[in-house]
Every structure is written in C-alpha cells, then in structure tokens.
Amino acid sequence: MKKSSLAGAVSRRKFLKGAGCLTVAFSMTDTWAAVGEVVANDRLPDSLRRHPRVSAWLEVLADGRVRVFTGKTELGQGIRTAIAQVAAEELDLPMERVELVLADTGRTPDERYTAGSASIESSAMSVRYAAAAARQLLLERAAQKLGRPVAQLQLENGVVSTAGGKKLTLADILDGKQIEDEVRLPITLKPKHTYRLVRKEVPRSDIGRMVRGEQVHIHDLRLPGMVHARVIRPGSYQARLKKLDEAALRQAVPGILKTVVDGNFIGVIAADEYAAIKGQTYLYQHAEWSVPDTLPAGKSLAYHIKELPAKTERVAEKGIIPSGSGAVIKASYFKPYLMHGSIGPSCAIALFEGGNLQIWTHSQGVFPLRDALQKWLKLSAEQVHVTAVPGSGCYGHNGADDVAADAALLAMAYPGKPVRLQWSREEEHAWEPYGSAMLMELEAGLDNAGKISHWKLDLWSDTHSNRPGGDPSKLLPAWHRKEPLTLKTSGFSGGTARNSEPYYTIPNLQIDTHSIAGPLRVSALRSLGAYGNVFAIESFMDELAEKAEKDPMAFRLMHLSDQRAITVLTKLQELLAAQKVSSGEGIGISFARYKNTSAYCAVAAKVAVNAKEGSVQMQQLWAVVDAGEVINLDGLKNQIEGGMIQSASWTLKEEVQFDARHVTSRDWVSYPIVRFSDVPAVAVTVVDRPTEPPLGAGEAAQGPTAAAIVNAVYRACGKRVRHLPVRPDKVAG
Template sequence: MTHSTRRDFLKTAGCLTIGFSLFHPYGEAMAAAAQELPGSLRRYPDINAWLQVLEDGRVRVLTGKIELGQGLRTAVAQVAAEELELGMEQVSVTLAETGVTPNEGYTAGSMSIETSAMAIRHAAAAARQQLLALAAEKLQAPAARLEFAGGRVSMPGGRRSLTFAEILDGRELSGTIRLPLPLKAKQDYTLSGRSIPRQDTRQIVAGAPVYVHDLRFPGMLHARVVRPPAYQAKLLGYNEQAVRAKAPDLVRIVVNGSFLGVIAPGEYAAIQAQEALAENARWSDAPPLAGGDALPAYLATLPVRTEKVREKGQPISGGASLQATYFKPYIMHGATGPSCAVALYDKDQLHVWTHSQGVYPLQGALAEMLELPAERIHVKGVPGSGCYGHNGADDVAAEAALFAMALPGRHVRLQWSRQDEHGWEPYGSAMLMDTAAVLDAGGRITHWQYELRSDTHSTRPGGKAGNLLPARYLEKPFRELQGGYNAGAYRNAEPYYDIPNQHLTAHFFEGPLRVSALRSLGAYANIFAIESFMDELAEKAGKDPYDFRLMHLEDKRAIAVLQKLRDITPAKAPHPGSGIGIAFARYKNSAAYCATAAQVRVDDKGGRVEKMWAAIDAGEAINPGGIINQTEGGMVQAASWTLMEQVRFDAKHVTSNNWYTYPMLQFGQAPATEVAVIQRPEERALGAGEAVQGPAAAAIANAVYHACGIRVRELPILPGKLKQR
C-alpha cells in the first residue's frame, strides 16, 4: 500500500471528474443556497466532493467518515447505488483521507447516516440529473424518456444506450448541488431499506488484511513506547549501554523530553528493547492519585463548576415522594485490538495510516505538535479493531509520527500492548446522579429534580496538540486542554417524559483519571439513573412499569416502541429467581427511539443476563440489518459494562491493565438478543449506533430487582451486591 495524493488518486482510478478544493471560499450566495442541504453538504455542496464516476461505469463514493464496525461502508454504498440505479458491486467506498475526501470532522454521535449518507444521497441524485441531461444531448431525446440503469442511459426499448464514460466523453461530472432536487421515490427503492450484508464481513471472518493492524510495507520497522510509572512522572535518565547489551537488534532509542521509545527491525525485537529500556530508565515521583479506594464518596468532595441545564416550572418544595442516588464508575473502551498506526516521513512529507475517528482534526493536531504545515501531513483512515469513542487511536498515531520523523525514509509501525491500551487510553468518566420526584394522588409525576456530577465527556484532539498523549511529555510539552465537551455529561439527563416541573443541574469536576468520549457519552449513566428511578416510581405509584411510562409520554413514536417491546417480550419471567426489567429513551432526545427489556436470573453465584430484547425506531432504516447488528452489539456491550466493568487504580496509576483485572463478558456469557426495527421510510434517517446503551443498563438493573428484590444503584452489579437475598 502506498500513499497517493488526490491528484494521483484520481489519475490511477481512471476518474473522469476533476479535483476540487476542500477549502473553497464559497460566497454568500453559495451559503444561502446550501442552508437547507442535509448534513455535510452545507460545507461541501459540489458533486465531485462526494462522487467519482470511473471509466468502466462504476462509481466511487467519498465519505469523510470512518468504518467502526457500524456498517457505514455498506450503507453509503446503498444510498448511492439506489439513486444512480447501480448494483452494489458497481459502487466502491473510499473512507476518510485528508486531501481526498471531504472534511466531515469526527465519526461520532451516531451522525454518519444523518450527515454523510444523506449528503451522498443528494450528490448521487444531482449526478443522475447531470448524466441524464448530457445523455439527452447525445441521444437527441428528451431526458424524461430516457431509461437509467446499470451504469447506462438508454432510449426507450434499448434502441441506443450510452455508458457513463461515453456520456461524459472526457468531460467532468461536477457542479453545485442545489435545492430543490428530485430524489428517487421511496416506494421505488430496491436497495435502501434492505438488510444487505456488510461487504467486509467475509474478509474479517477469513482473517484477511482489513484493519490498520494488518498493514505491512517493505522494510518496515517496529516501535514501542516506554511509559512512565504515573501520569505526571518525568524522565530523569536511562542507561543506553545496558539496553543495547540486552537488545542487540535495537535500531534506535528515541527520546524527546519524557517521551521515550525504541525502534527495532521486528515486533518481538521492539518488545525486547522496550523491556530492556524500561528496566534501565529512571523517573521522577508524581503526585498521588486519590479516590481509588472509595470513588463515589471522593467524587462527591471534589470542587465543581455548576451549570443550570433545565429549569421548567417550580422546584420541589415540602419533600419528595422518592429520591435516590446512582453511580457509574470509570469504564474503558477495551478495544479487542490494541491501538495501532503506521507512519512514514519522507521527502518532507509525513504520511500516517490510522484508525482515528477524525483524520482532519488529527492532521491539525499533528501539525501543531510537530510544527509542520498541515499540507505536509497526509492522514489516511483505515478501520481498526473495535471502538466506539475516543480510545488510543489518535495517541498511537501521534507517537508513530514522532518515531517516523526520528528515522526518515522508513515506515514505522507502532502497536500498543494490552497494558498500554488498558492503562493509558482515555476512559469514560465516572458519574454520580441524584434524583428526586413528586407523585400526585393519581400516580403521575408532577415534579422532577436531577443533579449530576461528572468530568468532561470528550477530550478529542480537535486540531489541537494538547489532547494528544505524547504531546504532554515532549521537551516542549503541550498543556492538556481544559473543559472538553462538557455537554456530553448531561446528554439524555432530561427525561423524555411529560413532566410539568423539571429542574436539572450539572456539576463538573476534574477527576483523577484521563477521560474522553465513550459510546453514548453521559447518556449511558443518565438513562440508567432515570429509567431505574422510573421503575422505582412506578412501584411506589402502584403502576405497571409499561403503563407508568406510557402515561407520561405524548410522542406517538415513543409510545410505539414501548408497545412493540411489550409485544415481543414475555409478560413475566419463566422461572423462579429470574426477572424481567424494561427501560426506554430517545437518544439525545432527538435521535433514535429505543425501548429495551432484559431477563436476568439471580442465584448464589450472582446475576446473569439470559436474554435481551429491543424495539428501535431510527426513522428511515437504510439497512435494517445494520441497525439490528448495532443494537445487538450495544446490548451485549452495555450488559458487560453494567455487570462487570470498572477501571481500578491506586495512588500511582491504573491497575486494571489486563483482561483479568478488567474482566468483560465472554462469548459464553453473552445473552441471547432479539431486536425489532420499526421501519419509517417517510421519516428522516436517525442515528442508531448509541441508542441502546442507557436503556440496556436500566433494563438489567430493573430486572435484577424484579428477580431478587435488591435495588442496585451503584454500577457494576457485581455478585457481592446480590448476596443480601
């Protein structure tokens, strides 16, 4: 695999479009025309920003998003093929790459379908219009009478036809996408709305080279980083002679301030050199980490910055009908494959292959850290092995870049170890949630009060070096950026129920561990607390858990997912010692609707989830099978978080540095799953990738209560918490 500029990329592809500037200064008229365009088209309203028509009639789709296992590559191919009347085999997809694809920021927030896929749908519709118009000229026939299918445009009856290449005849397919734009009628869809299998699944199952971890280049070297014993420890020195005596194949020791690492000809040789250097390096002491022994109590003592998020109606006065406190610990991404990147610095150009979720923001952060112009940094997105959120992908890419610049002309591959991944990735923040509510005589909620404590929920680089891990250890260190995306802490903190009086307050602290975005951000903890509390309120009001929620809902689509869940879920648990719990939320209160149920069995060994159900409404489902896959995976992941996962640490550093000290559900422990997708083709497509996390947690906790009568409000639900039965 070699790097290509956009110009070279288009040449070798045999593309009949021209290049475009990703930084084109559109004027006021252009901005006005783009105001109603969907998603990323508002910034890139040119057809050839999204599509390339190749000489053989196939179409290449360009998306600024990255494949995370959510099936994006297949979904965007579906919408393009649909509008252009092509078969799936006639569409290929190029993922995020600087200078080649549009800058769509991060692949995050379950927004890829809403932004990138809808942009591609409109670009394909505009391309169809242009191809029809050009064909009408050549065939001397009205465009409305022409037939469009399989990469050809034909006269009625097939008397004459032209391929896309013949239509274009060397001219470019370009121009501005403007509204109104005729899209294909949804009742005529043949691809969108179908569960087309992911095109990369067969390769993954067969162990084919799919991931960034699989990249190999001629003469490639391997690197490893030597970590300090604590976040703030500084390098005092090392004994190079002793290291070389133990690692004779060592190519180079790379040191820049407190950033320390090795380069060797092979991966095992790099590990040997890393171990030798770690034994012969000296570090300063660092301030101790606090809170490892009693985290909820410690977090409650931290100074906070307070934000009033929601103030509707009157606060609670005269006492609440019920109040409770809930807790979620630090949890990690725990990617199956540790973070990995490859970098090459050659002829004053830096090339980086990475599974970062934002190639353009990473490009900007690298430019600042390395003091290089952004145009001299090429970043290509390559899928990684498993992660929804900001794990170590950006950090390992930055470290690989440092190694490559220390040894120009050679590809350098850096893969983190399991200890690197577990011990140094940014975690999902621990959170405390205090809830209180008042019920009237009829069992309706009249007042709701909610206060949460949390660290930030995203410290992605965002074009700045300060949030890249190695940048903090350089000789000229970059200060960690403060604040981050605080609003992520109160994602879904406002209940999606009709409650006349609501007061929501967020308190932000700076906790002891490094944190950032993890799947669903604060929604997981907030929905766990809200929906657990709704179950407690239902019991206090003497109501059925379904009926209690339904009596507080006005949104018909929300009501429909709960009713659908009730239809597919057993009315009661099948055997003694088991229970069924439910939960509902609309992700971000603006994206997909999801209702979830869990069947849990509790015995003297603890609790285990036997089966989970979900009903989900994501509007127009481009690929229902993809939604089912994401929802099933989300339920299993949330079950693991809820039952087992928590990051532990002592006064020096994180101690959960392997799968024994940070256990998660194994294959044999995963529950059976069943998902019902409510297809609404008349509605806009909604993000679905993170919708199930919070409801799944609450459904499990509620099921535990119904199984054994123990209400667990502090996650995870470890076996010891169920021994009171």
C-alpha cells in the same frame, strides 16, 4: 501495498488533476419532478452544505463504475455498506459497481469525526443527495447527446438507453470529465417504492474478509521496508524520567536501530517487532523514574468526585421545583470509569519522507488529527496526509490518535522508512482515555393520581470529549516531550448532559450539571453521558412506579405524549406478553430516545439471580427500535445487538481500578468483560418508517439496556443496585 508518498497528493483537486480529469458544469432543472417523482425540499445535511459540489462526493470512472467519497470511517458499524447502498440506489447501479473511499485527508470531504451516531444522518444522506443530483445531471446530458427527452431515457447498471436501443455509458456521457455543480435544493430523489437495495439486508463484504484472515485492519497492514517501534510510558501520569542507559540497551538487545529520548518520551525503533518489544521490556526494567502518589486510592469515588471543585450549569428548567419538606422520593446513582477496551490494541504506521508525513490510522477523525499533528510537529497542513484504516473495535476516543502521534514523532526521527507502532494490552488499558465516572442525584414528587409532579437532577461528571480537534495538547505523547504541552480540557458539557432530561411529560423540572476535573484521563466513550443518565432516569422511573403502585410499563406510558415513543414501548409489551418468570428470575424494562432527538429504543431484560452466590445470569434481551427510514436492516439490528451486549458488560462487570499512582486494571482479569458464554439470546424488532428521516442508532441501546438489567435484577431478588457495576456482593443475601 506500495509505499506511499505525499508528493502531489495533498488535495482532492490535485488528485483529480493528476488523474487527467477536467471539470464540466451543468445547470440543474426539476426534470424528475415534471414526471411525478419524489422531490426533497428539506434542509441539506451539514456535511453537504460544507462541501456542496457533486465531485466532492463521487466521480465516474473510465469503466463506468462510480467512486464515492465519505469523510467518515468504518468502525464496525457497517457504514461502508450503507453508504454504498444509498449511492447505488440513486444511481441504479449494482453494489459491486460502487467503490468507496473513506476518510482520507487528500481525497475525501472533511466530515470531522465519525461520532454521535451521525454517519447515516449526515454522510450517507449527503451521498444520497449528491448521487440524486448526479443522476439528474447525467440524464440531462445524455438527453442532449441522444436527442431524446429525459422522460424517454432509462438508467440502469451504468448505461443510459432509449426505447430504440441507443445507449451511452456514464463515462461516455461525461467524456472523461467530472460533475462540478453544487447540490442545491430542491433535489429529486428516487421514489421509495422502486428501491432495490435500501431497506434490504445487504451483507457487509468486510465480514467475510475478517473471517478469512485477510488484510482488513490497521494491525494487518504491512508496507515495504517497514520497521517496528514501541514506546516506554512513565510510571504514572505525573512521573518523571531520572535515568536511562541507551548504550546498555544496544548491548542487551540486538536489532535496535534507534532510541528516541525526548524529555519523558522514550521510543525504540527496531528491524523487527520482536526486537522492538524486547527493547521496550528492557527499558521498562532498567529506566529509573520518580513516581509520585497523586490518585485518590482507597476513597469512595462517588464521594470524591462530588467534593471536587465544579462548574455548575443549569441545562434544563421548567415550572417550579417545590421547596420545603414535602413528600419526595430521592435516590443516588453512580457509574464508574469505563474503558473502551478495544480488542485490538491501538496501532498506527507513519512515514516521514521528503519533508512530508503520511499516517495510516484507525482514528475516528483524520482531519482533526492532521490539524493537531501539523501544529504539534510544526508542519503545514499540506505536509501531513492522514488515511483511515479500520481498527479492531472502538466506539469513541481510544488510543488511536495517541499511537498515531507516537508513530509520527518516531518516523520524523527515523525518516525514509514506514514506522509501525502497536501498543501492548497493558498500555491500552492503562493509558487510553476512559469514559468519565458519573454521579446522578435524583429527586421527584408524585401527585394524587400517581403522576410525576416535579423532577430534579444534579449530575457530577468530568468532560465526555477530549478529542484532539486540532489541539495537540490532547495527544498523550505531547505531555511527555522535553517541552510538554498541558492538557486544555474542552469542558464539553453537552456530552455530560446528553439524555439528562427525561423524555417524559413532567410539568416541573430542573437539571444541573456540575463539571469537575476527575483524577483519570477521560474522553468520548460510546453514548457519552447518555449511558449513565438513562441508567439513572430509567432506574428511578421504576422506583417511582413502585411508589405510585403502578405497573412500570403503564407508568411510563402515562407520562409519554410522543406516539413513536409509545409505539416502541407497546410493541415491547407485546413481545413480553407470553413470558413467564420462575423464582429467582425477573424481567425489567427501560426506554429512551437517544439525545431526545435521535432513535427511539425500548429494552427488556430477563435475568436469573442466584442470591446465595450473588451471580446474575442474563437469559434474554429484547429491543424495539425506531430509527426512522431504515437503510440496511441487518446493519441496524447489528448496531442495537452490539450496543446491548456492550452495555450489559459495562453494567455487570466493568470498572477501572487504580491505586495511588496509576491504573491497575491492565488486563482482562483485572478488567473483566462479558465473554461469549455470558451472551444471552438477543431479539431486535425494528419499526421501519420509510417516510421519516433516518436517525442515528449506534448509541441508542446503551442506557436503556443498563436500566433494564438493573430493574430485572430488582424483580428477581429485591436488591436495588444504584452504584454500578452489579457485583455479587450487591445482590447476594
């Protein structure tokens, strides 16, 4: 890969002009509708309304291929394949003739973050509509050139042809120009019964590249003249540098090119990676810090977060919650701090050259990162160019933005050379923003028919998003410079309350969130508050079913009115009908609709518990999911499978530990995760609804899986685990 410069490459418009492209505008008519095709009259996706021009989403290349642009990035969810599928489908192109450009501040539309299971709902649908509009315009232009009505033209494999044999390629139609029309409703979409690619299991091309060890991730990227860097972190969140001997470092470690000291921020730049690591190790051993005790070590975390000052907000209210001493059921549930625990530690490359800063990063939001960096480093937005490169594992806000900021600061101190900076495993574990600990206190009543008469939830949690969002105070190195920035927490209570309202029909309901500032650094982790909330709700539903002397499945169904929710549960019931359990085994179920607006997911877990040892063995996981229209069946199944296994790991093993100074979970021994040998058989059944809009599914399985496992453990050994993780001491005996 050639060294990149920002000159002349800071906007899509400059990019197109630099390629010699002119613009042409066509008027859109309802041509396809006239021949009885399907017409979309619904609301345009948010991303498309912000960037309405066709050229923001695609361009026709000189060889007839189509280049598609998306502001979303590939996190392992397969968005590269799914977006290419919808574009190729609407334009009647084979997949290999569609090129995808992801998340680049100089080329793609600004779609903020790849988050919230919204890539299909927003970005893929924007591309679908833009491609459908482009097809219509291309056919109209071809009709003018060929002297034939649109209805007599056929578009296939990038060629428009007539029955008489006349042909035009897409490039011929546009004469080197691009489509600058805005996409407006109504839009004529391709009829679903003619689909060749959508709803099919189109393989992801990047999987083979990973298996072959080719360059896929940011960790693999190598640029000409590249140097390597490492950062020396303080001993705790509040530590201060007392003494550092730079001269001694240069004598002890050959190959050090530069040491950067800015307040409590320390970085070393070296000619090769090994020298940078040796320099980092030396400074960790010889730098002197003041390290105060500031963390609540030795205390019950659930008790501690409840005692912290809190901002209370009522997020849902319906009917009247009875007061007094009536017959009620109460239970308290707890979720600890959880790591992203990315398999590949955070990594970035930065180049400062000619006054411009180029960043290669696996951030989930290249535009918000650019905005934060340009404010922090006192550059203009035009001087900062951020390009997304996939990272090795993350759903949520891990250290990707922080390491990009580290690299940017060091690149500006050592201009003209690409500076590569990769965190160590210890740094990743100790300094990433964690998923917040959560305490959920639930109360409910049952009427004479065994139905829920009232429901009350009090929820304590820190924020579930401290993404940069243009705010440099959320970047880790910004806290450590000589002129430090103080973190301005977003207080994103929407993430805290996500899925806090049960998706069941309950006449009287009250939900209060109590937002606190906890002791550890936190931000977005996959599903945000939904994991903890659904774990609590669906565990409580099982407890209520037992009090009501109802079957857990029947109890849920009697409280549901949404037929799609009923369908996923009844299909799950059918899958479990033939299952047998032996002594020490149990099957648990759970259900949720992610955000109460997105994908429906019902999960069952079968476990075996050794009560003597307290061990829990997962035997099988089942899921039934309804995500509306399916784009890539294999990709959807992969998302649910991966979500179930990740959730099982959170539920059974994971918990961030800390002492009075800092996090002590700094490797895979002190922070264990599910291993390949622990993974059970996983079966996913998809309810395809081609006439319904596609729904985000990447975060649908986390909460239901946790509750299904805990409910299964209860059935296997009679122990109800309300405080995660499910450690041996909680089920033994």
